[in-house]
Amino acid sequence: MTPTYYLLLSALLFSLGAVGVLVRRNAIVVFMCVELMLNAVNLSLVTFARINGELDGQIMAFFVMVVAAAEVVVGLTIIMSIFRTRRSASVDDSNLLKY
Amino acid sequence: MGVTTFLAQADELRAPAVDYGAVAPVLIVLGAACASVLFEAFLSKSQRWIGQVVLALITLVASGTALAIYAGDAPEQGTLTLSGALAVDRPVLFLWATLLLLSFGSILLIADRSVEPGGAFVAEAGVRPGTVQDRAQAAKSGMQTEVFPLTLFALGGMMVFVAANDLLTMFIALEVLSLPLYLMCGLARRRRLLSQEAAVKYFLLGAFASAFFLYGVALLYGYAGSVKLADIAAAAAGTNRSDTLLFAGFGLLVVGLLFKASVGPFHAWTPDVYQGAPTPVTAFMAACTKVAAFGGILRVLGIAFEATEWEWRGVLWGVAIASMLIGAVLGLTQTDVKRMIAYSSVAHAGFLLVGSIALTPEGLSGTLFYLLAYGFTTLAAFGVVSLVRDADGEATHLSQWAGLAKRSPVVAGVFTFLLLALAGIPLTSGFIGKFVVFSAAVQDGMAPLVVVALVASAVAAFFYLRVIVLMYFSEPAPDGPTVSVPGAFTTVAITLGAVITLVLGLWPAFVLDWAGAGAFIS
Numbered sequence: 001m002t003p004t005y006y007l008l009l010s011a012l013l014f015s016l017g018a019v020g021v022l023v024r025r026n027a028i029v030v031f032m033c034v035e036l037m038l039n040a041v042n043l044s045l046v047t048f049a050r051i052n053g054e055l056d057g058q059i060m061a062f063f064v065m066v067v068a069a070a071e072v073v074v075g076l077t078i079i080m081s082i083f084r085t086r087r088s089a090s091v092d093d094s095n096l097l098k099y
Numbered sequence: 100m101g102v103t104t105f106l107a108q109a110d111e112l113r114a115p116a117v118d119y120g121a122v123a124p125v126l127i128v129l130g131a132a133c134a135s136v137l138f139e140a141f142l143s144k145s146q147r148w149i150g151q152v153v154l155a156l157i158t159l160v161a162s163g164t165a166l167a168i169y170a171g172d173a174p175e176q177g178t179l180t181l182s183g184a185l186a187v188d189r190p191v192l193f194l195w196a197t198l199l200l201l202s203f204g205s206i207l208l209i210a211d212r213s214v215e216p217g218g219a220f221v222a223e224a225g226v227r228p229g230t231v232q233d234r235a236q237a238a239k240s241g242m243q244t245e246v247f248p249l250t251l252f253a254l255g256g257m258m259v260f261v262a263a264n265d266l267l268t269m270f271i272a273l274e275v276l277s278l279p280l281y282l283m284c285g286l287a288r289r290r291r292l293l294s295q296e297a298a299v300k301y302f303l304l305g306a307f308a309s310a311f312f313l314y315g316v317a318l319l320y321g322y323a324g325s326v327k328l329a330d331i332a333a334a335a336a337g338t339n340r341s342d343t344l345l346f347a348g349f350g351l352l353v354v355g356l357l358f359k360a361s362v363g364p365f366h367a368w369t370p371d372v373y374q375g376a377p378t379p380v381t382a383f384m385a386a387c388t389k390v391a392a393f394g395g396i397l398r399v400l401g402i403a404f405e406a407t408e409w410e411w412r413g414v415l416w417g418v419a420i421a422s423m424l425i426g427a428v429l430g431l432t433q434t435d436v437k438r439m440i441a442y443s444s445v446a447h448a449g450f451l452l453v454g455s456i457a458l459t460p461e462g463l464s465g466t467l468f469y470l471l472a473y474g475f476t477t478l479a480a481f482g483v484v485s486l487v488r489d490a491d492g493e494a495t496h497l498s499q500w501a502g503l504a505k506r507s508p509v510v511a512g513v514f515t516f517l518l519l520a521l522a523g524i525p526l527t528s529g530f531i532g533k534f535v536v537f538s539a540a541v542q543d544g545m546a547p548l549v550v551v552a553l554v555a556s557a558v559a560a561f562f563y564l565r566v567i568v569l570m571y572f573s574e575p576a577p578d579g580p581t582v583s584v585p586g587a588f589t590t591v592a593i594t595l596g597a598v599i600t601l602v603l604g605l606w607p608a609f610v611l612d613w614a615g616a617g618a619f620i621s
Contacts, residue, residue, distance in 0.1 A: 007321075014310075014314055017310070018307075018310075021303070021307050027299060027303065030303055031303065031306070034303070034306045034307055034310055037307075037310035037314070038310055038313060040314070041310065041313045041314050041316075041317045044314070044317040044318070044321065045317050045320065047321075048317065048320050048321040048324075051321070052324045054324070056320070056325070056326070057317075057320060060267055060316075060317075060320070060326070063267060063270075063271060064270075064313065067270070067271065067274045070274065070278060071274065071278065071306055074278045074281055074282060074302065075281075075302055075303075075306065077282070078281060078282070078285055078295070078298045078299055078302050079299065079302075081224065081225075081285060081295055081298075082295045082296065082298075082299050084227050085227055085228050085229070085291070085292060085295060086292075091299070091303070094296040094299055094300065096292060096293055096296055096375075097293060097296055097297060097300070097370075097371040097374055097375050098371070
């Protein structure tokens with residue numbers, strides 16, 4: 001099987017994540033879509049590592065996983081705190097700051 | 100592969116050589132950030148604030164000293180260390196010095212407890228706003244001192260970001276600088292709903308942008324087979340590989356960088372976050388994040404994409420024009436002083452981008468000078484904003500600033516001077532910064548872009564002057580805000596910013612010499 005298919009799949013997942021960030025309303029779901037984008041990138045990195053026949057891309061995927069985990073910690077903290085205040089995680093309700 | 104072959108290979112692995120002298124400033128900041136976390140855990144509540152402030156200030160001084168000692172006999176063309184992951188050259192040393200000076204001012208603003216009793220930060224971030232416990236904690240004099248380790252980690256991330264010589268290091272540094280900032284935005288003592296909303300917006304958009312940056316890194320890795328900037332440059336210079344990967348990767352990477360630098364049209368978060376975040380944090384973001392982001396942009400464009408300059412230059416022309424016009428025109432319509440400075444920062448990001456795409460030694464030194472000058476001016480401006488207060492905290496609506504000069508001539512005078520510097524009036528650092536950046540751009544054949552930039556500066560000057568007119572020629576409202584008398588920390592920070600703005604306006608030559616002392620190494 002050619003590795004190109006994996007690159008296409010990764011591009012597709014990345015686009016799905018990006019569209020999800022733009023159209024979904026719940027902050028948690030938006031955040032999950034960002035995670036989907038990061039994991040799509042991981043698939044790309046691993047595929048390119050395979051194409052190039054080296055390990056750099058796979059090592060980079062590990063770095064990305066660690067960063068994504070750290071991001072989850074910070075993100076859930078922030079989303080939790082605003083959920084406790086507003087009793088809602090909808091990004092449409094956060095509309096005090098505008099213009 | 101069998102275990103024995105693996106072990107045989109592992110035996111040959113050598114740890115990369117580390118030039119400790121060169122990276123000492125970063126190591127000191129990151130080490131102190133870790134110590135600062137331990138302070139949180141082991142000091143009693145009453146000792147934390149003083150312990151953290153002393154540690155943070157000592158760290159910055161020590162890091163600055165290490166930097167000065169190293170810069171004294173550093174190799175002229177720079178050095179690569181940590182097997183090429185970090186490049187320490189003259190522009191990086193200049194950016195590190197800028198970042199350390201600016202965060203010294205920011206730490207003073209963050210630590211201040213005289214303007215707002217107890218400081219600008221919430222005492223217990225976990226308490227729900229609007230409850231009985233929240234009103235009880237609002238009366239407390241303590242603050243969430245975790246803000247100090249967060250600041251130090253963010254600063255460490257920024258210093259690595261400007262020195263990163265491969266895209267993976269750059270991505271990690273980007274996250275190390277961003278994640279603490281997301282949290283710091285949500286810690287305001289007053290108007291906690293706005294503050295939390297700013298944190299959510301900044302976090303979601305920031306994570307979205309870093310995903311773009313990362314996909315760009317992956318595509319460039321696929322293109323060049325390496326994420327080192329020099330390897331990407333070599334691959335782009337002469338091969339018949341797929342241009343699709345190169346330019347798709349470039350575009351995604353640059354979107355992530357431009358987002359951090361709040362360049363329009365990727366600026367949507369800037370006004371909301373600047374307005375909602377606690378003012379000292381806004382000052383830190385506006386000054387230091389801008390420096391770090393443009394440091395990264397300069398390095399990426401100057402090393403990795405120098406050979407393909409004529410392919411991407413037109414696109415970044417468009418981005419720079421959009422940024423300058425968005426900042427200048429939308430700035431006109433603002434009624435909140437923090438949002439106004441936010442749009443001004445979008446316009447300034449456009450001017451900085453003009454210098455960054457020049458890719459000449461003059462463009463590099465001009466942009467570095469502009470970053471230093473703009474950082475101090477905006478730091479002092481946010482310091483002044485934190486002084487004008489009424490019963491609800493900071494009075495940021497412009498109508499409340501009417502007649503401020505009659506209540507407090509000194510504060511109004513300083514703010515006028517800073518606004519003139521932002522507008523780029525001669526005798527201020529803003530004028531010299533614009534002059535060197537625009538003349539570098541003209542020399543590099545970008546005269547039409549400079550014309551647009553001059554028009555945008557003229558439009559932007561209008562909204563700065565409007566505030567000055569409002570302060571001097573309007574009658575103060577009877578229930579208007581009062582101007583707090585700042586304590587030592589805020590006074591020092593504002594004075595530092597204003598004095599450097601003036602000195603760089605009068606005698607810019609020595610700083611221009613430092614900024615132009617050398618080129619990037621890769």
